[in-house]
Amino acid sequence: MPKVDVLIIGAGVTGAGIARDLSMRGASVLLLDRGDFCSGASGANHGMLHSGARYAVKDPDSAKECATEANILRKIAAPFIEDIGGLFVSLPEDDYGFAEKFKRGCSNAGVDARELDVSEAREMEPSLSGDMVRAFWVDDGSIDPFGLTLANIEDARSKGVKVRNYCEVVGLDVKDYSIEAVRFKDHRSGIIESMNPSVVVNAAGAWSSSIAGMAGQKLALRIDKGSMVVLNGRLCRMLVNRLRLPADGDIVVPNHSSTIIGTTSSGVTSGDGNSPTEVEVSYLLRETAKVVPGIASARAVRAYCGVRPLIPTGGGGRSASRNFKVLDHAGSGIDNLISVIGGKLTTYRLMAEKVSDLACQKINNNNKCRTAKETISEMPVIDSVQGIHDMALLRMAKKNGSAYQNVLEQCVSYPRGKEEVCTCERVLRGEIQYHLKKGDARNASDLVKRTRVGMGYCQGGLCMLGLMSAAMGVSKTAPIEYIDSFLTERNKGVMPILVGEQLRQEMFKAHLLRGVYGIREESR
């Protein structure tokens, strides 16, 4: 049976970060995911780089971690971060005195926060409500979780890590208080393979209880669903938070070509089968429009939800800490299993460091963590290219970071590589082909994550034929299956927002794609 130092289960941002960290310390690593990268919480979040202010009052430890980690990420993952700054804003209906607690909390946690005049705040962010009572500036930003995760994966690969998506762990064979073999099924080939790791890291997020269960371990987890809505266009310049104890409908994040509002919090029993509801969508729209009134007349393009793998505490989802926990199962009978739960996108690097420290200890590797210093990806230099719009180049750079030159090479060298496949997001044909050639992407949804194709205003309503065409000759999957998986995924997000004119447009797209092209039969 092949051997490896560390086998990591779960290729979200945490698993990817651990793989990179360990590879930098010279360990041999295999990273597996049952689906594509970022298919759990890493792919369904706000894309918010927390300054820590949100947790300053209730959760000072998380606040501190966020403050430190956000500044590290600004240095090591620059292409994926937009330093737009954030505001905390209270309304007449909110507790006036909360601002004092907020100020104190931020100061204690080392989170930079400065109170603004209401007029000063409006000048910085003209989209804010006239009802605003108090306002603070904080150092929030937005971050692209796909870009960040993929860059971690690519960097880890360059350092020898084997990364395989669509490989699902089906069994952990325990012998003498240790996992001797990890059995996993490659969904591409259907073959079950085995690996003998020295250490197993369970970074499966909302699914980590069931992984632990395969080794007979109990892992208590609170799976918490959070829903978000994507609105057409950037409706504000800065990230806008509600100045109150964290609650539903608090956050407005301008991101790429859209604005994401959220979130909600509700306990669910499984990471699978969740979807945003119409009730959540209308609540989020109503609540965020109080702070940014323009939202009331904005067009929702999609809703989605993620599942937070929280550390269970007495209270509900909002009172649960956003801290993370590294669990050494040696104490409960499995010497070489480590689980990691809780945490945030912003603190993923620290989580990876702590997990890697413990894993290295178990394999007697004394090398120190270097991820806080060494960049994952640099913002590339962008020169104009004939036949490609500068905006498309900039977008390509921000999505791909250090891989930019390679992606661009494909666009320029392939005969029709410069053609725009998705005009909303300015995705070029060559970008699609680059990612298909890499072999990780199996369907259109995977390509959406890597390139943002179909993620814009029209939500891939009409550009699917272009995507199919770009996939020709590059992919083994029949293009019609691409469309099918994409439409299924897309419909999940579109259903809760279908009201009025939006419904009319979707009827037309259904008529066109299914009725006219016969691409997919309506199931009901």
Add this chain to the structure above:
Amino acid sequence: MRHLDPVRTEFLVIGGGAAGMLVGTYLSERRRDVALVDTGTSCTALSTGCFNGSGINEDMLEFLLPRLMSNGLSMIRYGEQMLLLGNAGNRYRCRLAPQYTAMGTLESMQQSRLAVVGIEGNSEVDPELICSLLRQDAGLKADPVHISNRGRMSLNALCDALNQVDADAIMLPPLFPLRDYNAAMLELNERTGRIVFEPVTPLSLPGLRLAEAMHEMLSISGCRVMDHRRVTKLIQIGGRYDTAIVQTPGTTQEVNFSTLIIAGGSAIGPGLSISGKEVTDPFEAFGITRKPEVQGVSPITRALSSGYEVDGRYRVIMSNGNSAENVFACGSALAGISYPLGKGLLDALDCAWDAAHYAEVSR
């Protein structure tokens, strides 16, 4: 808002799509006094320009096809074996389609070499995509060909370019508007000695040609066409509707009628209104049939299957459950014509044909 003088008509038809134009033409040719109000581009113009449907009403076709032909659009009946190719590499079986749309039967296609021609600047036909799908799915021998298009290409230049193509049949993107269509395609077929045909392309010239040919037919019939206007309100006296308020952005006009035929289409276009998630009657007068709202039925399915309900004589059922005496509805404004998806134009035309006959004899 400028008030125009009221007008009077015996029949008022709402909707300038396939259903409305058929009703308008039929009644006008029967020497009735007909006015048709039309908001602009119809769904017919966005369609594939082919006829498909669950049944064939021979009387209707006997009326429609010669009139289309005399306006430049010959529709051919295709047998069960005949295949049409779509610009997504998909295959259609179609009952009637314009001439120069089919290449042949699947068997004949499998024995020929097909060239799929892309013309620079025309994005409707993506040769690589179509060829790859046709090879994969249908086992056809298909090769992509690109023709550059410097300036405006003449028909002669196009003929020369196609003569260079080594294939038995050539798929060409739809290039010619209705007035040139037959002549140009005939010339290309004759001068190249190959089968030159078009794929099925929605939102494109074929749909526009069909709409244009039907519009010609309507105009010739003597129907009064009130273009780019919308009926915003219906007025009733003593339970009988007799007046429509017809508006443009700057004008408003009363149209008095004896009989009204609603053929404004489904909620995909502006024919029916949408309020929240419900399809509603824009005139707030008639009943709308909807699927019950149950778990698992998508809002899209519900909306697509919603529409007016009519009695056995195509009279609209009013909100109070009774049939309106002098108001008829047909086409995809009716519940069940737009859904299930992909039923095609024949069903809409068939019910328009029937509705026109019932309306004709109504008092």
